[in-house]
Amino acid sequence: MESVPWTTSCLALYPGEMYWKARYPKWVYSAFLFVLLGHSYSSCSQITVDPPHNLKIVDPGFLGHLNLQWQPPLTLGIFQNCTVQYELRYRNIDSEDWETIVTKKLNYEDGFNLNQGVEAKIQTLLMGHCTNGSDVHSKWTQTSFWIPLQGEPETKIREMQCIYYNWKSLHCTWKPGEKIPEGANYNLYYWYEGLDHALHCADYIESDGRHVGCRFPNVKHAEYRDFNICVNGSSSALPLRANYFSFQLQNIVKPSPPEQLNLTQRKPEEFHLEWKPPEGPIPSQCLAYEVQFQEDGASWLSRSTEKEMITLQKSNGSRRFCVWVRDKVNIYCANEGFWSEWSSQRCLEEQQEDGQWLFFIFIPVILVMLNVILVVFLFVQKQRACLKQILGRKEVHFYQEAIC
Ligand SMILES: *[C@@H]1O[C@H](CO)[C@@H](O)[C@H](O)[C@H]1NC(C)=O
Ligand SMILES: *[C@@H]1O[C@H](CO)[C@@H](O)[C@H](O)[C@H]1NC(C)=O
Ligand SMILES: *[C@@H]1O[C@H](CO)[C@@H](O)[C@H](O)[C@H]1NC(C)=O
Numbered sequence: 001m002e003s004v005p006w007t008t009s010c011l012a013l014y015p016g017e018m019y020w021k022a023r024y025p026k027w028v029y030s031a032f033l034f035v036l037l038g039h040s041y042s043s044c045s046q047i048t049v050d051p052p053h054n055l056k057i058v059d060p061g062f063l064g065h066l067n068l069q070w071q072p073p074l075t076l077g078i079f080q081n082c083t084v085q086y087e088l089r090y091r092n093i094d095s096e097d098w099e100t101i102v103t104k105k106l107n108y109e110d111g112f113n114l115n116q117g118v119e120a121k122i123q124t125l126l127m128g129h130c131t132n133g134s135d136v137h138s139k140w141t142q143t144s145f146w147i148p149l150q151g152e153p154e155t156k157i158r159e160m161q162c163i164y165y166n167w168k169s170l171h172c173t174w175k176p177g178e179k180i181p182e183g184a185n186y187n188l189y190y191w192y193e194g195l196d197h198a199l200h201c202a203d204y205i206e207s208d209g210r211h212v213g214c215r216f217p218n219v220k221h222a223e224y225r226d227f228n229i230c231v232n233g234s235s236s237a238l239p240l241r242a243n244y245f246s247f248q249l250q251n252i253v254k255p256s257p258p259e260q261l262n263l264t265q266r267k268p269e270e271f272h273l274e275w276k277p278p279e280g281p282i283p284s285q286c287l288a289y290e291v292q293f294q295e296d297g298a299s300w301l302s303r304s305t306e307k308e309m310i311t312l313q314k315s316n317g318s319r320r321f322c323v324w325v326r327d328k329v330n331i332y333c334a335n336e337g338f339w340s341e342w343s344s345q346r347c348l349e350e351q352q353e354d355g356q357w358l359f360f361i362f363i364p365v366i367l368v369m370l371n372v373i374l375v376v377f378l379f380v381q382k383q384r385a386c387l388k389q390i391l392g393r394k395e396v397h398f399y400q401e402a403i404c
Contacts, residue, residue, distance in 0.1 A: 051138040057145035063228035082130040090120035111226040114244040119144040150239035154179035166280040173213035184235030193225040223249045254338035263346040274309040286333035293323040322347040
């Protein structure tokens with residue numbers, strides 16, 4: 001028994017097993033195995049190390065960004081000279097999977113959903129040379145954390161929607177809870193990495209005297225990191241249940257629509273469309289486009305592209321061709337996002353072109369005709385005035401007649 005290997009390999013069986021199996025009834029063999037395993041276990045637990053102690057989940061008030069902290073094991077036993085590592089596992093209580101981290105540090109930070117509890121467990125881990133190649137680990141030590149729950153669940157805000165318009169201005173809107181006390185109101189707090197404390201919304205959107213949204217100030221450079229929001233509330237009667245949200249800004253962008261669409265027909269059977277990305281901070285290589293086109297009022301057809309132009313085939317015989325484009329942040333820059341509104345529509349119509357041509361011929365003709373009418377009208381007026389004069393005064397002057 002002097003060569004019992006460490007930890008899990010403690011459960012390995014030994015060569016003597018075959019001998020016992022052959023000569024004794026099964027129950028003797030089982031009993032032996034039981035004793036053997038029991039012994040192995042106890043010798044294993046003797047040689048494992050202590051777990052870390054004082055595992056804590058600390059909430060620094062960042063609305064979901066928590067700090068997991070622990071202290072080294074009290075003793076390392078025979079492994080005094082080993083480098084100590086820790087295997088940390090943590091999750092929101094409702095989630096199936098644990099996040100697993102191996103670290104030499106004594107703390108770790110990550111984002112959590114505070115609408116749920118959080119649990120974490122940790123064990124000491126020794127490996128490599130100083131354990132003669134085998135992995136030695138301690139038992140797990142575990143802890144959990146809940147934000148104190150206040151108020152009824154029905155007092156929580158509903159249908160929270162946050163949109164980062166054109167990668168520039170962030171708006172969130174929500175609906176009040178189904179059952180909220182008279183005179184109660186909501187407050188929004190937010191935090192992202194780089195702020196040293198959570199901030200209160202400074203520009204609320206209101207409806208019926210109640211806060212139902214927030215217009216954020218400039219949150220530039222807060223992309224690609226957790227953006228945490230808590231909407232809690234106050235009322236004189238009952239507390240309101242807080243609701244927590246977390247997202248990353250680049251994933252909730254709704255760009256402005258593409259601009260300056262230019263639709264041309266270079267060949268009889270195809271159209272060429274070009275456009276410009278919307279003005280603003282979105283890098284043009286971060287946009288994907290959807291082009292929709294329609295011929296003679298038939299149903300709209302879609303094409304996707306990452307470029308700022310597209311060539312579209314025209315069906316034989318169609319006379320009216322319409323097109324519009326919308327954009328979205330692409331998969332290279334975000335995991336998700338919202339489509340923009342459609343751009344203004346551009347149409348080319350063969351009939352309309354004929355009409356325009358006629359229009360330009362007709363304008364001068366009409367102008368000339370108007371001129372003729374005007375001249376005739378003036379002439380008639382003058383004739384009438386002269387006639388009046390002649391009839392009004394009996395003494396006709398020769399020189400007056402000459403003027404008329
Ligand atoms: C590793 O093996 C050596 C030689 O067999 C032994 O002296 C040493 O005590 C072992 N180390 C540990 C941590 O048991
Ligand atoms: C709402 O949350 C903020 C930020 O965590 C906190 O400072 C404030 O006290 C909370 N208000 C209520 C009424 O719970
Ligand atoms: C249009 O008609 C020509 C000749 O009949 C044919 O070759 C071409 O494929 C047609 N194009 C389309 C888009 O239907």
